[in-house]
Amino acid sequence: xxxxxxxxxxxxxxxxxxxxxxxxxxxxxxxxxxxxxxxxxxxxxxxxxxxxxxxxxxxxxxxxxxxxxxxxxxxxxxxxxxxxxxxxxxxxxxxxxxxxxxxxxxxxxxxxxxxxxxxxxxxxxxxxxxxxxxxxxxxxxxxxxxxxxxxxxxxxxxxxxxxxxxxxxxxxxxxxxxxxxxxxxxxxxxxxxxxxxxxxxxxxxxxxxxxxxxxxxxxxxxxxxxxxxxxxxxxxxxxxxxxxxxxxxxxxx
Amino acid sequence: xxxxxxxxxxxxxxxxxxxxxxxxxxxxxxxxxxxxxxxxxxxxxxxxxxxxxxxxxxxxxxxxxxxxxxxxxxxxxxxxxxxxxxxxxxxxxxxxxxxxxxxxxxxxxxxxxxxxxxxxxxxxxxxxxxxxxxxxxxxxxxxxxxxxxxxxxxxxxxxxxxxxxxxxxxxxxxxxxxxxxxxxxxxxxxxxxxxxxxxxxxxxxxxxxxxxxxxxxxxxxxxxxxxxxxxxxxxxxxxxxxxxxxxxxxxxx
DNA sequence: TGAAGCTCTTGATACAGATCAACGGAAGTA
DNA sequence: TACTTCCGTTGATCTGTATCAAGAGCTTCA
Numbered sequence: 102x103x104x105x106x107x108x109x110x111x112x113x114x115x116x117x118x119x120x121x122x123x124x125x126x127x128x129x130x131x132x133x134x135x136x137x138x139x140x141x142x143x144x145x146x147x148x149x150x151x152x153x154x155x156x157x158x159x160x161x162x163x164x165x166x167x168x169x170x171x172x173x174x175x176x177x178x179x180x181x182x183x184x185x186x187x188x189x190x191x192x193x194x195x196x197x198x199x200x201x202x203x204x205x206x207x208x209x210x211x212x213x214x215x216x217x218x219x220x221x222x223x224x225x226x227x228x229x230x231x232x233x234x235x236x237x238x239x240x241x242x243x244x245x246x247x248x249x250x251x252x253x254x255x256x257x258x259x260x261x262x263x264x265x266x267x268x269x270x271x272x273x274x275x276x277x278x279x280x281x282x283x284x285x286x287x288x289x290x291x292x293x294x295x296x297x298x299x300x301x302x303x304x305x306x307x308x309x310x311x312x313x314x315x316x317x318x319x320x321x322x323x324x325x326x327x328x329x330x331x332x333x334x335x336x337x338x339x340x341x342x343x344x345x346x347x348x349x350x351x352x353x354x
Numbered sequence: 355x356x357x358x359x360x361x362x363x364x365x366x367x368x369x370x371x372x373x374x375x376x377x378x379x380x381x382x383x384x385x386x387x388x389x390x391x392x393x394x395x396x397x398x399x400x401x402x403x404x405x406x407x408x409x410x411x412x413x414x415x416x417x418x419x420x421x422x423x424x425x426x427x428x429x430x431x432x433x434x435x436x437x438x439x440x441x442x443x444x445x446x447x448x449x450x451x452x453x454x455x456x457x458x459x460x461x462x463x464x465x466x467x468x469x470x471x472x473x474x475x476x477x478x479x480x481x482x483x484x485x486x487x488x489x490x491x492x493x494x495x496x497x498x499x500x501x502x503x504x505x506x507x508x509x510x511x512x513x514x515x516x517x518x519x520x521x522x523x524x525x526x527x528x529x530x531x532x533x534x535x536x537x538x539x540x541x542x543x544x545x546x547x548x549x550x551x552x553x554x555x556x557x558x559x560x561x562x563x564x565x566x567x568x569x570x571x572x573x574x575x576x577x578x579x580x581x582x583x584x585x586x587x588x589x590x591x592x593x594x595x596x597x598x599x600x601x602x603x604x605x606x607x
Numbered sequence: 608t609g610a611a612g613c614t615c616t617t618g619a620t621a622c623a624g625a626t627c628a629a630c631g632g633a634a635g636t637a
Numbered sequence: 638t639a640c641t642t643c644c645g646t647t648g649a650t651c652t653g654t655a656t657c658a659a660g661a662g663c664t665t666c667a
Contacts, residue, residue, distance in 0.1 A: 177505060177509060179509060180594065181594040181595075182509070182513070182514075182594075183513065185508075185509050185512065185513060187505050187508060187509065198498065198501060199498055199501040199502050199505060200498065201494050201495065201497075201498040202491070202494055202495030202496075202498045202499065203498070203499075203502070207502050207505065208505075227487075227490075227491075230490070231487060231490075234480075234484060237480075237483070237490070238455070238480075240494070241454050241455055241493070241497070242454065242455030243455075244454075244494070244497040244498065244501065245451060245452055245453070245454040245455045245456070245497065246455065246456075247501060248451060248452040248497065248500060248501060248504065249452050249456075249460050251501065251504035251505065251507075251508065252430060252440050252452060252460065252461070252504065254508055255438075255440060255504065255507055255508055255511060256430060256432060256435070256438050256440065258508060258511035258512050258555060259438065259511050259552070259553075259554065259555020259556075260435070260436065260438060260552075260555055261435075262623075262624090263623075263624065293643090293644065293645085294644075294645065294646095295644080295645095299512070299513075300512075301512065302511060302512020302513055303512075303624080303625090304624070304625055304626075305644090305645080306624090306625080306626085306645090306646080306647085307623090307624060307625075308645095309645060309646055309647080310624090310646085310647080313646075313647085325633095325644095325645080341433070341434040341435075342434075515653075515654090516653075516654070546613095546614065546615090547614075547615065547616095548614080548615095556654080556655090557654070557655050557656075558614090558615080559615090559616080559617085559654090559655080559656080560653090560654060560655075561615095562614095562615060562616055562617080563616085563617080563654095566616075566617085578614090578615080578662095578663090
């Protein structure tokens with residue numbers, strides 16, 4: 102069942118401006134008037150319950166969504182293959198950039214916990230972008246940044262050990278939470294070990310084992326899904342770890 | 355604005371229109387006038403010799419490039435890590451989309467063989483996109499498509515065997531060549547085994563061994579870098595192969 | 608013509624991580 | 638309350654692929 106957007110009158114102060122995520126969201130850098138226009142095309146935050154789908158793979162693409170609170174995962178199912186987790190979305194991040202220019206959604210997106218998302222109907226966004234160069238630039242930049250992020254992920258997936266993948270993953274989360282004003286050292290993993298494993302190309306048992314080892318080594322403390330980074334430098338060292346592969350890399354220097 | 359003579363000289367016919375790649379390139383779908391404008395901002399094809407760099411990681415980003423002929427690879431070097439191949443570019447493909455919105459190039463791009471590229475200075479492209487909605491759409495679509503491509507790659511890298519990766523890689527190349535009017539069954543691998551291995555997250559020895567095995571099985575024939583797909587269905591079966599992971603995936607049905 | 612570099616192939620061995628299996632706890636449900 | 642289901646942990650084994658090693662072709666260049 103699709104959550105229904107509430108109707109609302111146009112308010113004098115753009116809502117986006119008052120949103121706590123404003124500094125990290127798409128309309129960043131828009132002038133007051135532009136922000137007002139942007140605000141007008143947004144559909145009010147929709148609530149999602151844990152496990153509820155925001156998009157289904159193959160469904161027609163109509164809107165981008167910005168996460169306001171909570172978190173979501175994207176999964177892609179390919180024929181003859183286990184569905185894989187391809188993204189985790191945190192507040193301020195944009196869902197659906199990979200569906201632009203196809204008529205259909207590339208993967209399914211599901212809430213990992215109670216969440217709110219703002220809907221941006223894409224055709225209206227395009228019309229608006231026509232007269233707001235700033236917005237166009239923001240959109241390009243977001244997509245380009247995502248391209249780089251995906252490439253970093255590709256580098257992580259080929260060529261790096263389970264330890265390195267997990268350490269990088271935790272550091273990445275830490276940074277994302279931190280830049281949202283939350284603690285970089287203590288946060289809640291809204292995804293299961295199985296989700297993490299799927300995302301990182303590891304078996305869920307491996308995820309569990311490596312986390313346990315990191316804890317033994319004193320880099321982190323885990324209790325269920327509550328995670329504490331107790332020694333971030335140790336974790337960074339684990340992410341960069343000099344392995345055989347790295348020794349070989351030195352030959353290129 | 356260029357004054358246009360009443361009677362257009364032959365040179366005013368947009369070069370893009372006569373380009374054999376026109377049907378696959380960025381300006382696809384532009385009207386005559388728009389194409390003319392587009393043509394105006396292109397810098398004439400630049401020649402690259404094998405091994406020559408088009409971009410260097412960290413260098414300032416100024417232009418997108420479209421491959422006219424030949425092929426290139428992108429490599430990303432990360433500290434404490436072997437440089438990894440992240441992309442191969444074939445004619446008609448756009449280099450640099452991942453650098454938009456940063457000031458610097460995300461990876462190095464090097465010619466794998468003699469190549470020609472068309473340069474599109476990005477600021478001029480942006481100005482042009484301001485008044486050509488078609489072009490904007492094309493740009494979004496290109497970036498979005500690349501996002502999906504990268505995600506497919508991520509799925510390939512996590513969770514799939516060496517055989518599946520290699521088979522998918524060959525099929526992907528086949529399709530790209532085919533859609534450029536070249537033979538889908540017989541083509542030249544301009545990249546080394548080592549490049550392929552780096553791209554697919556495999557050791558170069560593994561690439562060599564798997565290719566040899568595919569040949570034994572009658573799916574392909576390889577002689578150095580000359581590749582023939584002798585049984586495309588066999589290759590497709592190898593790419594989709596039902597492994598343990600797949601059996602598990604069936605549980606989700 | 609040979610020497611020096613490459614790239615590619617092929618064989619032997621080692622190991623990281625998958626898989627199989629069993630169990631305990633938490634959360635929801637009848 | 639007991640039952641089911643999901644999630645996480647831990648142990649034992651197995652295997653795909655990396656790594657090490659050696660040699661064969663191909664280019665390039667002196």
